[in-house]
Amino acid sequence: xxxxxxxxxxxxxxxxxxxxxxxxxxxxxxxxxxxxxxxxxxxxxxxxxxxxxxxxxxxxxxxxxxxxxxxxxxxxxxxxxxxxxxxxxxxxxxxxxxxxxxxxxxxxxxxxxxxxxxxxxxxxxxxxxxxxxxxxxxxxxxxxxxxxxxxxxxxxxxxxxxxxxxxxxxxxxxxxxxxxxxxxxxxxxxxxxxxxxxxxxxxxxxxxxxxxxxxxxxxxxxxxxxxxxxxxxxxxxxxxxxxxxxxxxxxxxxxxxxxxxxxxxxxxxxxxxxxxxxxxxxxxxxxxxxxxxxxxxxxxxxxxxxxxxxxxxxxxxxxxxxxxxxxxxxxxxxxxxxxxxxxxxxxxxxxxxxxxxxxxxxxxxxxxxxxxxxxxxxxxxxxxxxxxxxxxxxxxxxxxxxxxxxxxxxxxxxxxxxxxxxxxxxxxxxxxxxxxxxxxxxxxxxxxxxxxxxxxxxxxxxxxxxxxxxxxxxxxxxxxxxxxxxxxxxxxxxxxxxxxxxxxxxxxxxxxxxxxxxxxxxxxxxxxxxxxxxxxxxx
Numbered sequence: 001x002x003x004x005x006x007x008x009x010x011x012x013x014x015x016x017x018x019x020x021x022x023x024x025x026x027x028x029x030x031x032x033x034x035x036x037x038x039x040x041x042x043x044x045x046x047x048x049x050x051x052x053x054x055x056x057x058x059x060x061x062x063x064x065x066x067x068x069x070x071x072x073x074x075x076x077x078x079x080x081x082x083x084x085x086x087x088x089x090x091x092x093x094x095x096x097x098x099x100x101x102x103x104x105x106x107x108x109x110x111x112x113x114x115x116x117x118x119x120x121x122x123x124x125x126x127x128x129x130x131x132x133x134x135x136x137x138x139x140x141x142x143x144x145x146x147x148x149x150x151x152x153x154x155x156x157x158x159x160x161x162x163x164x165x166x167x168x169x170x171x172x173x174x175x176x177x178x179x180x181x182x183x184x185x186x187x188x189x190x191x192x193x194x195x196x197x198x199x200x201x202x203x204x205x206x207x208x209x210x211x212x213x214x215x216x217x218x219x220x221x222x223x224x225x226x227x228x229x230x231x232x233x234x235x236x237x238x239x240x241x242x243x244x245x246x247x248x249x250x251x252x253x254x255x256x257x258x259x260x261x262x263x264x265x266x267x268x269x270x271x272x273x274x275x276x277x278x279x280x281x282x283x284x285x286x287x288x289x290x291x292x293x294x295x296x297x298x299x300x301x302x303x304x305x306x307x308x309x310x311x312x313x314x315x316x317x318x319x320x321x322x323x324x325x326x327x328x329x330x331x332x333x334x335x336x337x338x339x340x341x342x343x344x345x346x347x348x349x350x351x352x353x354x355x356x357x358x359x360x361x362x363x364x365x366x367x368x369x370x371x372x373x374x375x376x377x378x379x380x381x382x383x384x385x386x387x388x389x390x391x392x393x394x395x396x397x398x399x400x401x402x403x404x405x406x407x408x409x410x411x412x413x414x415x416x417x418x419x420x421x422x423x424x425x426x427x428x429x430x431x432x433x434x435x436x437x438x439x440x441x442x443x444x445x446x447x448x449x450x451x452x453x454x455x456x457x458x459x460x461x462x463x464x465x466x467x468x469x470x471x472x473x474x475x476x477x478x479x480x481x482x483x484x485x486x487x488x489x490x491x492x493x494x495x496x497x498x499x500x501x502x503x504x505x506x507x508x509x510x511x512x513x514x515x516x517x518x519x520x521x522x523x524x525x526x527x528x529x530x531x532x533x534x535x536x537x538x539x
Contacts, residue, residue, distance in 0.1 A: 013142045014043035014172040016181070017106075017165075020149045022049040026075050026104060028068065028427060029053065030061035030420075034081030036108030036121065039172030041079065053427070053456060056448035058085050060420040062092020062103065063409070067384065067421035069101040070407050072428045075156055077104040082166070083121030086128065091414055093132045093162045098411035100160040100302070104152060105129070109138060109166040125166045134161035142174050143181050150184035158187045190301065193317035193325065202297045202313045203329035209276035212236045215259060215290065218243045218410075219281015219301055222320035226327055227280055228254060235333040236278070237342050239267045241288050243410050244281075246400035253339050256346065260288040262395030266345035280319045284308060285411065299323065353397050359511050363535045366390070366465060368511060370397035373463065376518045378433050379403040382425040386418035386438035389471035394437055416445030419462065423449060426458040433522055436462045440491050441470045447497070453527035454502040461521045462529045464494055467536035474536065498529035508532045 011019065018040070021027075027049045033041045044050045055061045061078040068076040078093075080086050086107045096103040110122045129136045135155035139145045145167070152163035193199075206212055214236050220227055224247055231238050231254040238248050239259040248255045257264035259271055271277065271291055278297045284290055284305065295311035299322050306314035315322050356367035370393050377383070383406040385394050391408065400406065407425065409417035422436035436443075443464050453460050470487040477484060495505030504524045506517040514532065521528035 009175045010177050011175070012039060012043065012172065013139070013145050013174050013176045014039040014167065015046065016176045016178050017145055017149050017167070018043040018047045018050055019178075020146050020183075021077065021104075021153070022047060024075070024149075024153045026077055026153065027051060028076040029079050029106075030055050030064045030076065031079030032056075032058055032061070032081070032085060034085055034108065036082040036110055036169045037079055037085070037106075037172075038108075039169065040106055040108060040167060043172075044079070052079075053423070053452065055420070055452055057446075058088035059091050060416075060446055060449050060452075062089045062105070063095055063414070063417050064092075064420040064424040065103045066092055066096035066099065066101045067407050067417070067424040068428055069096070069103060070099065071382065071405065071425055075102050075104055075153060076424070077106055079106050080108070081121065082107060082109045082125065082169075083123050086123065086125050086166075090132065091412075092420075093129075095409050095412045095414055095417065096162050097132050099409070102156040102160055103162050104156055105162060105164040107164065107166045108172070109168045111168055111170045125164075129162075129164040132162055133164045134159035135163040137164075138166040139168065139171055142171055142176050145171075145176065146178060146181040146183055154184060154187045158190060191318045191321050192301070193321040194315045196325075198313075198315060199322070199325050200329055202315055203326055205276060205295065205297050205313050206234060206278060206326075207331045209274075209295075211274050212276045212278060213270050213274035214238045215241070215271070215277055215279045215282050216244050216248055217241045217280060217282035218247075219283075219299075220244065220319045220323075221247055221281070222318070223280065223323045224248060226323040227319070228252060230278070230323060230327050230330060233327060233330045233332050235335055235338050237270050237338070239263075239271060241282055241285065242395045243283070243408060245395060246404055246406055249402050250399055253343065256342055257349065258395060259290070260285070260395075262287075262392055264345075264349050266342075266349060280323065283411070299326075356397070361535065362510060363467075363533045364508065364511055364514065365535050366393035367397050369463075369465065369514065369532060369534060370394060372514045373435075373437070373518065374399040374401075376515050377404070377435060378522070381405075381433045381435055382407070382422075382429055384408070384418040384421035384425055384434070384436045386436070386442035387413045387415045388439040388442050389467070389475070390437055390439040390442070390465045392472065393465075415442040418442060419446040419449050419460075422460040422462070423453055423456075423458055426453075426460055434458075434460045436460055438462065438464055439471065440464055440466045440468065440489055440494075443494075444489070444491065450498065450503065450527060450529065451501050458527065459525055460527050461518070462527070463518070464529060464531050465534045466491065466494065466531050467534045469536040471536050494529050494531040498527070501527075503527035503529065506530045
């Protein structure tokens with residue numbers, strides 16, 4: 001710590017809080033400095049284990065922090081000022097809330113609390129953040145500061161959500177003796193499991209099923225090997241939710257693809273015809289459309305999500321703990337041709353999406369773009385996918401390879417998520433390529449963060465599907481028989497923009513230009529934008 005600027009007599013409250021957060025492993029802060037957060041920002045500056053990433057909009061700070069937890073399981077913080085800075089966090093924090101990502105928001109607050117009309121940048125932040133948080137408090141008295149830090153991080157980790165602490169400007173700078181502050185210990189393990197009889201009941205249900213099907217969600221990410229062993233044991237295909245795309249190798253003989261609005265016809269057919277579904281960490285999104293009345297064996301760490309229908313055997317626990325115990329009680333089944341059936345259905349689907357990838361069409365069509373990206377992106381790429389038509393095509397046509405990871409805004413489905421998420425990916429895994437797949441609509445919502453990538457030397461590659469439309473909305477207007485209105489986009493020259501920011505830019509207008517552009521962008525060593533002129537008429 002920089003002793004020269006620490007107040008006489010000991011650290012400030014802000015410095016002690018940042019040090020306590022470092023003890024919890026929180027060292028990455030996204031934010032924008034301002035009057036009511038200067039003490040916090042300076043404490044981050046002085047701590048050797050803390051790193052501050054100055055973003056251009058607070059919403060992107062929260063989305064980056066949300067993506068960081070989704071990718072790593074670790075907590076990052078977003079830091080803002082009172083009032084408008086705090087309110088700007090809302091969308092990114094709601095993304096974390098909906099997707100159960102642990103995030104810490106540390107906000108400045110004005111000195112005099114809730115003085116009424118006429119206050120400058122003053123809102124009731126406790127009231128504002130209450131709907132989005134699992135923990136929400138203000139440091140009104142300095143000796144409670146470190147206990148509030150402990151409580152905030154504990155709740156964020158255990159409840160998998162957003163914790164918020166507001167720190168009044170004057171209290172940030174007061175001297176604090178940490179020895180006088182009560183503290184809390186580390187949180188308990190959340191690797192829980194049900195009792196033996198519940199596991200045996202679930203095994204009996206699976207063993208009795210004639211046509212079981214496994215659905216893997218994001219909550220199964222620590223149990224893929226066991227999940228595939230179960231598939232082999234009971235001769236059952238494995239479907240994934242969109243968010244879990246890539247968890248199961250797409251070339252595995254039991255894997256049948258994504259279930260849902262971007263999924264494969266075969267996955268839907270198997271799910272609808274199953275007499276039992278084994279769901280592992282599945283969120284039951286309306287976009288996945290898990291058959292509502294099919295008997296379930298449901299494994300989930302969130303007890304509120306259990307018991308989806310009256311014929312559910314509920315197993316409350318971590319898939320990584322529960323599934324190995326379930327496997328021990330499952331009876332091995334004789335192979336009766338299911339693998340061959342699945343192989344034939346997968347081959348037919350791959351032939352269909354290859355046929356959709358027209359290598360001659362100008363402007364480029366999204367199926368071709370996804371085919372090229374599937375072939376060219378390295379095996380260790382971290383992919384951040386935006387919301388909109390680009391995300392629809394990624395879910396349907398992109399073929400993930402083992403070693404690749406992707407992150408998205410799931411339940412909130414907020415446009416503009418992909419670029420701050422790509423920054424988080426590069427910070428989380430500095431040695432891995434980070435690629436943002438976005439549309440022109442989503443990119444322009446967050447394009448100022450390309451400057452952040454340049455400033456902090458985070459060489460992300462941004463692939464913009466540039467169709468000059470809010471393409472998904474245009475299709476929805478057509479489906480509901482509305483006229484086209486309000487969806488046209490007037491875009492800048494993204495290549496010139498990239499270069500003006502200090503990065504590199506590539507324009508793709510012909511199919512044979514795409515693969516070389518991606519290769520050059522990955523090798524550029526600086527943030528890069530690939531502007532791909534694509535076709536807004538997806539059907």
